[in-house]
Amino acid sequence: MSTEVTAKSPAPAPSGGTGSATGGGLLQLMLDGMRRNMRQYGMLIALGLIVAFFAILTDGDLLLPRNVSNLVLQNSYILILAIGMMLVIVAGHIDLSVGSLTAFVGAFAAVLTVQHDVSWPLAVVLCLLAGAAAGAAQGFFIAYLGIPSFIVTLAGMLVFRGVTEILLEGQTLGPFPDGLQKMGNGFLPEVGPTTNYHNITLLLGFTLIAFVVIQEIRDRSRQKEFSLDVVPRNIFLLKLIAISAALLAVTMLLASYKGAPIILLVLGALVVGYGYLMRNSVFGRHIYAIGGNLPAAKLSGVKDKKVTFLVFVNMGVLAALAGLAIAARLNAASPKAGLSYELEAIASAFIGGASMSGGVGTVLGAIIGGLVLGVLNNGMNLLSVGTDWQQVIKGLALLAAVGFDVWNKRKGGS
Amino acid sequence: MAGPVLEMRSIVKTFPGVKALSDVTLTVRQGEVHAICGENGAGKSTLMKVLSGVHPHGSYEGEILFEGEECRFKDIRASEQRGIVIIHQELALSPYLSLAENIFLGNEHAKGGFIDWRETLRHATELLRRVGLDDHPETRVADIGVGKQQLVEIAKALSKKVKLLILDEPTAALNDEDSGKLLDLILELKKQGITSIIISHKLNEIRRVADSVTIIRDGKSIETLDVKAPETTEDRIISGMVGRDLDHRFPERTPHEAEEGAAPALEIRDWTVLHPIDQQRRVVDHVSIHARRGEIVGIAGLMGAGRTELAMSVFGRSYGRYAGGTVLKDGAEIRTKSVADAVKHGIAYVTEDRKHYGLNLIDTINRNISLTALKKVAKRGVVDEHEERQVAERYRKTMNIKAPTVFEPVGKLSGGNQQKVVLSKWIFAGPDVLILDEPTRGIDVGAKYEIYTVIDKLAAEGKAVVFISSELPELLGMCDRIYTMAAGRLTGEFSRAEATQESLMRQMTKDKEVTR
Numbered sequence: 001m002s003t004e005v006t007a008k009s010p011a012p013a014p015s016g017g018t019g020s021a022t023g024g025g026l027l028q029l030m031l032d033g034m035r036r037n038m039r040q041y042g043m044l045i046a047l048g049l050i051v052a053f054f055a056i057l058t059d060g061d062l063l064l065p066r067n068v069s070n071l072v073l074q075n076s077y078i079l080i081l082a083i084g085m086m087l088v089i090v091a092g093h094i095d096l097s098v099g100s101l102t103a104f105v106g107a108f109a110a111v112l113t114v115q116h117d118v119s120w121p122l123a124v125v126l127c128l129l130a131g132a133a134a135g136a137a138q139g140f141f142i143a144y145l146g147i148p149s150f151i152v153t154l155a156g157m158l159v160f161r162g163v164t165e166i167l168l169e170g171q172t173l174g175p176f177p178d179g180l181q182k183m184g185n186g187f188l189p190e191v192g193p194t195t196n197y198h199n200i201t202l203l204l205g206f207t208l209i210a211f212v213v214i215q216e217i218r219d220r221s222r223q224k225e226f227s228l229d230v231v232p233r234n235i236f237l238l239k240l241i242a243i244s245a246a247l248l249a250v251t252m253l254l255a256s257y258k259g260a261p262i263i264l265l266v267l268g269a270l271v272v273g274y275g276y277l278m279r280n281s282v283f284g285r286h287i288y289a290i291g292g293n294l295p296a297a298k299l300s301g302v303k304d305k306k307v308t309f310l311v312f313v314n315m316g317v318l319a320a321l322a323g324l325a326i327a328a329r330l331n332a333a334s335p336k337a338g339l340s341y342e343l344e345a346i347a348s349a350f351i352g353g354a355s356m357s358g359g360v361g362t363v364l365g366a367i368i369g370g371l372v373l374g375v376l377n378n379g380m381n382l383l384s385v386g387t388d389w390q391q392v393i394k395g396l397a398l399l400a401a402v403g404f405d406v407w408n409k410r411k412g413g414s
Numbered sequence: 415m416a417g418p419v420l421e422m423r424s425i426v427k428t429f430p431g432v433k434a435l436s437d438v439t440l441t442v443r444q445g446e447v448h449a450i451c452g453e454n455g456a457g458k459s460t461l462m463k464v465l466s467g468v469h470p471h472g473s474y475e476g477e478i479l480f481e482g483e484e485c486r487f488k489d490i491r492a493s494e495q496r497g498i499v500i501i502h503q504e505l506a507l508s509p510y511l512s513l514a515e516n517i518f519l520g521n522e523h524a525k526g527g528f529i530d531w532r533e534t535l536r537h538a539t540e541l542l543r544r545v546g547l548d549d550h551p552e553t554r555v556a557d558i559g560v561g562k563q564q565l566v567e568i569a570k571a572l573s574k575k576v577k578l579l580i581l582d583e584p585t586a587a588l589n590d591e592d593s594g595k596l597l598d599l600i601l602e603l604k605k606q607g608i609t610s611i612i613i614s615h616k617l618n619e620i621r622r623v624a625d626s627v628t629i630i631r632d633g634k635s636i637e638t639l640d641v642k643a644p645e646t647t648e649d650r651i652i653s654g655m656v657g658r659d660l661d662h663r664f665p666e667r668t669p670h671e672a673e674e675g676a677a678p679a680l681e682i683r684d685w686t687v688l689h690p691i692d693q694q695r696r697v698v699d700h701v702s703i704h705a706r707r708g709e710i711v712g713i714a715g716l717m718g719a720g721r722t723e724l725a726m727s728v729f730g731r732s733y734g735r736y737a738g739g740t741v742l743k744d745g746a747e748i749r750t751k752s753v754a755d756a757v758k759h760g761i762a763y764v765t766e767d768r769k770h771y772g773l774n775l776i777d778t779i780n781r782n783i784s785l786t787a788l789k790k791v792a793k794r795g796v797v798d799e800h801e802e803r804q805v806a807e808r809y810r811k812t813m814n815i816k817a818p819t820v821f822e823p824v825g826k827l828s829g830g831n832q833q834k835v836v837l838s839k840w841i842f843a844g845p846d847v848l849i850l851d852e853p854t855r856g857i858d859v860g861a862k863y864e865i866y867t868v869i870d871k872l873a874a875e876g877k878a879v880v881f882i883s884s885e886l887p888e889l890l891g892m893c894d895r896i897y898t899m900a901a902g903r904l905t906g907e908f909s910r911a912e913a914t915q916e917s918l919m920r921q922m923t924k925d926k927e928v929t930r
Contacts (some may be wrong), residue, residue, distance in 0.1 A: 281797060288774070
């Protein structure tokens with residue numbers, strides 16, 4: 001067959017041959033990359049499918065600007081917790097106390113601002129410090145006394161929940177000052193000419209897109225500078241276009257409702273910051289090292305105890321932040337706030353690719369995992385599926401995600 | 415003389431990439447104590463695993479005859495039913511169960527699914543008496559010493575109506591007194607008609623209990639000697655253990671000329687370390703060694719000699735309990751209490767167990783290489799990924815690490831390539847002293863040569879290299895000076911000219927006489 005072609009037209013045949021060869025090479029490269037990050041790509045695709053599925057079932061209601069805005073507001077605290085939880089799980093630990101800790105911080109904020117008239121910025125700082133202290137206490141027992149994190153944080157879960165009820169005397173306490181409420185519910189202010197869209201949000205979105213594109217291009221040219229192999233040009237362009245399109249879509253959706261929620265900006269900053277921390281900082285590397293192989297990390301001079309301690313301090317601070325967001329959104333501190341949020345955060349991390357034995361996982365993965373759960377929640381709510389069935393379906397989703405990963409690894413490993 | 419109770423004929427066992435046993439024949443007579451000896455990695459333990467069914471029939475070639483019948487064991491249970499019981503080097507007792515429960519674990523005295531405690535305790539007491547223990551059978555295993563635990567293992571074997579008892583280095587973890595008791599027990603069991611196979615490289619032990627000894631070398635059975643015969647001297651056994659032709663190749667090496675006057679790069683004085691749990695045992699006992707810049711210093715020793723323990727305890731007290739001694743770097747005493755301290759003073763330790771202590775197998779090549787010296791590719795706590803990648807690429811080329819990219823998880827590489835990653839990691843840390851612990855274990859000949867070349871180059875660059883190895887030819891081929899260790903003590907020091915396999919092995923097998 002091929003000889004026949006060559007005989008007929010000798011000139012184009014070789015070029016066609018090389019073309020398909022580079023095509024094969026590109027495909028190979030893409031497949032390799034995908035296999036390496038199978039869980040994340042898989043989950044991203046799954047997320048896309050889930051969104052499409054519910055968008056169709058709800059006649060597009062899922063993607064209405066109002067609903068997207070709600071989705072972000074409803075899930076922001078789980079996502080914040082999931083970021084911290086990812087660090088904890090990568091380090092080879094678990095934190096069961098975060099749900100109770102969010103309730104405790106909410107209560108603490110209420111006591112400060114409502115009962116003692118502390119100004120809200122000061123209250124926020126004090127709350128974050130309280131979270132850090134709670135994390136430090138647990139981290140001390142785990143890192144320096146060697147008590148398993150499961151037990152320490154199980155104790156913490158009971159203690160913080162109890163202290164919350166003591167603080168609130170079993171009552172709901174509110175309302176919060178305006179400034180604090182904005183944190184959970186507020187949107188960016190509007191300025192400039194009246195368009196059909198929210199100007200600041202548009203501006204922010206475009207800046208973000210420009211920033212990402214520039215960053216990617218700089219990264220690529222630096223790689224070239226170090227004479228390292230780079231991704232082929234057309235794939236790189238494809239990647240840029242895909243990222244820009246996704247960002248643009250979200251921007252437009254948000255801008256056509258009330259604009260970007262403030263909590264989204266906080267969350268965005270956290271994702272970028274922690275993503276960078278885990279990928280590029282010495283501290284982040286050490287977290288992966290102790291989770292991946294503790295004895296080897298110790299013998300490499302990693303200060304494993306200090307790293308573990310700091311991971312829990314960090315979890316405490318993020319739990320405090322989430323606690324403030326919850327309290328602000330509900331505009332009240334409730335003794336039952338944040339109930340079983342620790343489990344949602346843990347599930348997000350595992351759906352997003354974390355490994356039970358530590359050493360594996362990314363911040364972006366945790367976010368994707370959290371969004372999968374969030375969209376499932378939201379979509380089923382729109383379809384008025386009862387909470388009973390919602391739990392069943394979310395449980396199965398967790399099992400399916402991790403099961404798929406285990407199956408995929410076994411296939412790759414053999 | 416009694417006939418053979420066990421015959422293993424032409425046993426061949428291959429693991430992926432390695433031929434562990436290439437042709438082993440073993441004949442054990444009824445009622446004797448038969449010793450098996452050979453260097454580390456000669457294939458002794460593999461042979462016993464074949465015999466006991468750990469490696470089931472079909473996974474090896476050759477045949478096994480026990481009491482004249484051919485045996486095809488599919489697992490340990492099958493061999494135990496025939497009365498062949500193996501006691502592994504690492505004891506297999508459940509620490510929080512009682513002695514009695516352990517003795518009958520998997521083989522319980524039960525009526526209708528419920529344990530018959532009366533019978534269990536009666537029988538356990540009887541068995542414990544037989545092995546010379548008077549502890550109550552309800553004592554927890556965790557509450558008795560290692561020596562007694564070894565005896566409990568034997569009691570367990572007796573409960574299975576053992577005919578052939580296999581002991582894999584039974585005294586390796588015991589102190590002198592417990593060793594003596596154990597050896598006495600083996601002789602006592604022999605009187606009761608139980609045949610034993612004992613794997614050991616302590617020649618005085620072999621002389622004391624064994625009737626005959628089979629020597630295994632490089633996966634082949636070399637010869638079987640009658641221990642009681644006058645011509646079977648320790649020298650005779652040693653030459654059997656080491657007598658292989660030196661067909662390994664080593665890079666041309668100009669021997670180091672020790673510069674007098676200059677203080678050695680590394681000096682360890684009077685180093686003593688206690689076992690982490692059994693603190694009566696000195697795992698390293700007043701050892702003093704030194705290594706100069708540009709010098710490759712070997713440490714030879716058999717399993718349990720304390721070489722790794724010495725290295726790891728010096729390297730940030732990573733093993734056991736420190737009980738005295740100092741470390742000097744270039745003549746000045748340094749603190750090595752933590753790994754970070756040791757690294758800061760330019761000491762690197764490349765572990766013998768790269769999978770557990772050397773690498774993060776799920777992480778990539780570049781991240782493994784940079785881990786110890788992350789600061790070198792980071793500014794203000796932020797890692798420059800491009801520089802890191804470039805560093806990794808450099809080592810991939812110079813060390814010839816065979817991998818498609820530096821983003822390959824280390825766990826997917828072959829042993830030799832993993833070893834190159836560990837070496838790269840520590841070379842990148844930029845040490846003055848490298849302690850290499852079995853750097854060529856489990857890797858093929860070609861990769862070994864590459865590793866030797868790297869070691870040679872490191873010394874030529876003026877680094878002091880301490881080379882721990884169980885393979886004598888490799889020490890003889892690479893080192894300027896060789897220390898020997900046995901049972902935690904330094905037993906000899908040889909210059910390159912003085913050292914021979916026989917002279918080293920003699921000092922390596924020099925154990926204190928077993929006390930009664």
